[in-house]
Amino acid sequence: MPPMPRVAALAAAALALTGCGIASGDERITLNVLAASSLTEAFEELGTAYHAAARNTTVRFEFAGSQDLAMDVQEREPADVLATADQASMDTVADKVTGRRAFAYNSMTIAVAPGNPRHVQGLSSLADRRLRVVVGGPIVPVGRYATQVLAKAGVAVRPRSEEADSRTVLTRVRTGAADAGIVYVTDMRSAGIAASSVPIPVQQNVTVTYFAAALRASAHEEAARAFVSWLRSPTATAILRKYGFPTP
Amino acid sequence: MLVLPALIGLAFLVLPLLGLLVRAPWSTLGTRLARPEILDALRLSLLSATLATLLCLLVGVPLAWVLARVDFPGRRLVRALVTVPLVLPPVVGGVALLLALGRNGLVGRWLDRWFGLTLPFTTAGVVLAEAFVALPFLVISVEGAVRAADLRYEDAAATLGASRWTTFRRVTLPLIAPGVGAGAVLCWARALGEFGATITFAGNFPGRTQTMPLAVYLALENDPQAAIVLSLVLLAVSVVVLAGLRGRWVL
Incomplete structure (x- = not known):
């Protein structure tokens, strides 16, 4: 040509x-x-x-x-x-x-350290006070969705921190500052092997x-x-x- | 020739503050200020800034004295290192603190393993983040005061048999008191306004790590009026502090 x-x-x-x-x-x-x-x-x-x-x-x-x-x-x-x-x-x-x-x-999942060393079984595990849990703030979508899934599961969690977006929640888990965080399922891909996830069953989950x-x-x-x-x-x-x- | 750019400079600094005053919800100010989450953030801010300042005084005054009075190899490098947090973006400072004192950090992992002590997500973490960013303000101010103090008073005390510590406590410290005071106030004001290092290192939780600047940032997305009220409080505190400084010490 x-x-x-x-x-x-x-x-x-x-x-x-x-x-x-x-x-x-x-x-x-x-x-x-x-x-x-x-x-x-x-x-x-x-x-x-x-x-x-x-x-x-x-x-x-x-x-x-x-x-x-x-x-x-x-x-x-x-x-x-x-x-x-x-x-x-x-x-x-x-x-x-x-x-x-x-x-x-999208939907939500629980991000934990690689291999799940703290043996998080599901949302109910997050009520354990010894577990450092981080969620999104109440005004950001990832935080509102976390509140919704916890309410559906009937679990009361006292988070250590309320972050400004989903990626920061994941970062807290990746760096080991937190033991568990509630993030979007799709976020886990960006973490690669730096984090594992514990699925949230459909009946407790939300559709984003x-x-x-x-x-x-x-x-x-x-x-x-x-x-x-x-x-x-x-x-x-x-x-x-x-x-x-x-x-x- | 100089008046016009000077006026533009002044307007540039004052206009945003004026915007804050004009847009403030004055009629509901009282009820908004009395809201528990605002009081929580204010209480935590005052507490952590004061603790951070005390921490800075404890280590910063001796550090400034050493920098001013002791001649040792690499002093210029140490002085440069002390000023690094001044030019470092505070978020980077927060990341650095995480890498050093976080749960998997260089030092932090041992704190966790040996003492069960973790700093992120605690008020202690907020104090450390603020102290990291504010310390240079104190050191620079105090070092200047030590340099300006007349060495002969210290020499006279030494010839009269006073030990180095007695001389420092009884002669040097009173001489540099105004410099220490000014440094402490600047340090406190900087700690009060700290945002980046705090949110990165200590996280954000009401009553525990959510200081005023963090509350302003998060309120802005949800309730801009509340953010303006919080900003007004911070502005008022800053103005009071600076006005107090100007009257007492030469800045």
Whole structure:
């Protein structure tokens, strides 16, 4: 294909000039996506896949606790898409988003040290005062879900600390500061061999629903809505499932 | 020529504080301040900042004296090490504390094994995190005071037969008292505002490790009005402390 080298050269020039993305259309768009921290690894791969599918669009992510992200939207931080780990955070900005839809599910598990040295059997084990248990704070989704699963199991736990997001809870367990923590099932993948997990049975567990929506204030609302719709495509759901998220 | 940038600088510092005052929910201030979780955080903040300051005085004054008076190889390196927490992001300080004093830390694992003592998730952990960040303020202030103190008084005491400890206690300490006082107040104020090292090392739990700055941060996501009230309290404390300092000591 004779024209290829020229295109490649142009692309390389664009890359060199802008430092990111490869241009092919007239308009190059960078979508800023605010996403819940539990989505980190999955969304980074989704971003690459989306760029491969829609070459004029580059996706950039900012990961944080859902309630943090909702506050960023309230404070009108410039962004195009919001993806939260719960409905409540999305509801607080209902008037600022459009085209909201559920795109993934998750559930909770108990993170423990590798090999489960303290022999945690399930949620009821967490009531043991000698066990150092860490959960998310009462206002972050991972903390609310922890409260819900403990209530379903009828277990009273006195946590040592209430952390600001799910990854911090997991870090406490990974570093050995805590013996057990309640985190998302999908978080365990990021810990690798640094942590083990004790499953929470379905009847005690919750179904976490992830929502995505385009922001009304976005300068690229069309592209933002396209990205949100694409999250339900076969390519996107395959990636989400690969990272352990069931999809609708 | 200089007035305009000076005014811009002043406005830059004052405007955010003004924002805090304007947006404060004045009408409900009283009831909000009396809420138990705010009182808990305030009590814990005052307690831990005071304990951290005492700890800093205990080790910081001797350290400052050694840095100012004892000539030993590597003194400049030690002085540089003392100031590291000043420039280190506090979160990094918290991570470092975890690696050293955490349950699996260099020293922490032995504390746990031998004494059953774990610092993360305890008020003691909060005090240590605050002391780590605030100690340089005290040391620098006291070292300056020791350097400025006239050596001849100490020499005179020594010729009259006073031991090094007596000289330090009876001559040097009264001479450097204003410097120690100023250092202690700065140290206390820094400890009171400590956030990064505290949340990283000690975690966050109401009544045990949740100090005012942590409460501000977490309230911001949930109840911004409460965050403003908490911030106002911290601001008031800072202003009172600094005003007190200015009157008594040259800063």
